[in-house]
Amino acid sequence: MASSDDEEWWRRAVIYEIALISFQDSNGDGKGDLAGLLRRVDYLKWLGIDAVWLTPIYRSPRRDFGYDISDFCAIDPAFGTMEDFDQLLGTLHDAGLRLILDLVPNHTSDEHPWFRESSASRSNDKSDWYLWAEPGGDGGPPNNWLSRFGGSAWEWSESRQQYYYHSFLREQPDLNWRNSAVQAAMSTVMRFWLTKGVDGFRMDASAVLIKDAMLRDNPPNPDANDKMPPPQRFTPVFTDDRPEAMECIELMRKVLDEFPRRLLCGEVQGKADRIGHFYEAERPRLHLPLNFALLDAQWNALSLQAAIDTYFKALPDHAWPDWVIGGHDKQRVASRIGAAQARVLAMLLMTIRGTPFFYMGDELGKPRAPVPRERVDDPFERLVPGFGLGRDPERTPMRWDDGEAGGFTAGAPWLPMLDDPSCNMLRQQNEPRSMLQLYRQLIALRRRYPCLAEGEYEPVRARNGILAYRRSLGETRMLIGLNTADEPRRWNCGVRGSRLISTYLDRPAEPVDPSILLRANEGVVVLQADGRETDPSDVANVRG
Numbered sequence: 001m002a003s004s005d006d007e008e009w010w011r012r013a014v015i016y017e018i019a020l021i022s023f024q025d026s027n028g029d030g031k032g033d034l035a036g037l038l039r040r041v042d043y044l045k046w047l048g049i050d051a052v053w054l055t056p057i058y059r060s061p062r063r064d065f066g067y068d069i070s071d072f073c074a075i076d077p078a079f080g081t082m083e084d085f086d087q088l089l090g091t092l093h094d095a096g097l098r099l100i101l102d103l104v105p106n107h108t109s110d111e112h113p114w115f116r117e118s119s120a121s122r123s124n125d126k127s128d129w130y131l132w133a134e135p136g137g138d139g140g141p142p143n144n145w146l147s148r149f150g151g152s153a154w155e156w157s158e159s160r161q162q163y164y165y166h167s168f169l170r171e172q173p174d175l176n177w178r179n180s181a182v183q184a185a186m187s188t189v190m191r192f193w194l195t196k197g198v199d200g201f202r203m204d205a206s207a208v209l210i211k212d213a214m215l216r217d218n219p220p221n222p223d224a225n226d227k228m229p230p231p232q233r234f235t236p237v238f239t240d241d242r243p244e245a246m247e248c249i250e251l252m253r254k255v256l257d258e259f260p261r262r263l264l265c266g267e268v269q270g271k272a273d274r275i276g277h278f279y280e281a282e283r284p285r286l287h288l289p290l291n292f293a294l295l296d297a298q299w300n301a302l303s304l305q306a307a308i309d310t311y312f313k314a315l316p317d318h319a320w321p322d323w324v325i326g327g328h329d330k331q332r333v334a335s336r337i338g339a340a341q342a343r344v345l346a347m348l349l350m351t352i353r354g355t356p357f358f359y360m361g362d363e364l365g366k367p368r369a370p371v372p373r374e375r376v377d378d379p380f381e382r383l384v385p386g387f388g389l390g391r392d393p394e395r396t397p398m399r400w401d402d403g404e405a406g407g408f409t410a411g412a413p414w415l416p417m418l419d420d421p422s423c424n425m426l427r428q429q430n431e432p433r434s435m436l437q438l439y440r441q442l443i444a445l446r447r448r449y450p451c452l453a454e455g456e457y458e459p460v461r462a463r464n465g466i467l468a469y470r471r472s473l474g475e476t477r478m479l480i481g482l483n484t485a486d487e488p489r490r491w492n493c494g495v496r497g498s499r500l501i502s503t504y505l506d507r508p509a510e511p512v513d514p515s516i517l518l519r520a521n522e523g524v525v526v527l528q529a530d531g532r533e534t535d536p537s538d539v540a541n542v543r544g
């Protein structure tokens, strides 16, 4: 088991998202699997992360990247067996790493036995496990609700002569969370994995668990225009983020809390105005509602400062922050802000107060990889084409070395690998100033200085293109200066101290003056001289 028995280990943890299908193949079928991941545990340990979040590994027809589950308590044969899973969990724990699984409570696959039974007739044990409704007045769908993946969110069932609701694909019917039998069934699923020893869940689509009982039409979005994907042309007040959905989250949190030291993070909706609700109000909800503020902000010092301030201010007392810079649904950040600023972002992520989340390949600066039309896998792209919504470019396989298919597979990769073959793990491991080395050193620095993980945060007004902030814990004071400009900028950090690390990784730790000339796209961490541990030769050890 992981070394610390601290109940709130996730406050200090660095969490790494792995989409298993694209991580490491072990059997040449072109798809990553559990045995492949097992082979890479040494890499995870070397990198220094604390916990892995795995996207769904359950039995699934995989119409939506495994988020269409036909058995919540079985491993998909493409990924291996339950023995493989148990071995992986044991190996991760022995290495001091934790494992978080995706939990998808909102919907199942239409191939799930629950749905097969529910859709067979109007009178069976599970007839009320999904959202069934009579046709609307014109004989068509019951109302105007749209699926995220395009078209009506209602699908006709011949056997029941009724419609069922699906927030996402028609092959992903939504469960009826008002039904206590559904609540009990999902609690059983959670206990199954928690009893095995998994360290928590990332709850999928947690804001849409409850839909309006009166099935009222969603109003048109007043800001709608032709450039918006059709589902966004309505304001989803009756389908998304209903207050009652919070009760479902509370219920699942209670199940989680039956087990010590487990984490519940979750995909939530809304921006800063909503984030507080997903933490605990009177009753605990999520430990960490995932925060994408850094991905949504414009990439310049002033906008970043505004986004960061707004987020911190929106947190209720005692709520712990988190920061997500990538994921299987999000455009690769290195492509958006460029390779040079991706290094600055890495420093921001690892030095700001809150739990960092990043996505496999971000540590290599992996860009979006083009996927030709005929190889598109993501239904989003096929069903709502023309809006750039496809997520395949972020889901292409990891590259481990210069070998064929980047050492990912001995066979044909399930998605084409048209990204730069030189952007691979081994090359960057051998290159002392690579992005990978930067990630590793920043994670090590964070571990060495609890001030970076847990210290107080205080913004310094952004000026001259430089985003800056102070961190402090006990007598330790640190200043972080991040030059978001592509040219040198002077930073008056105002203190004497030691520069512990630069995003360039080209200088040893050394004393610096209160006025520092930051190079283009450079970020630095300065340890204030009157703080503790000022001996640069000592701090240089973090490079270990």
Ligand code: GLC
Binding pocket: 064, 065, 067, 068, 168, 204, 205, 267, 328, 329
């Ligand atoms: C979540 C997942 C996304 C999936 C959707 C439907 O948003 O992150 O990948 O398509 O749920 O399950």
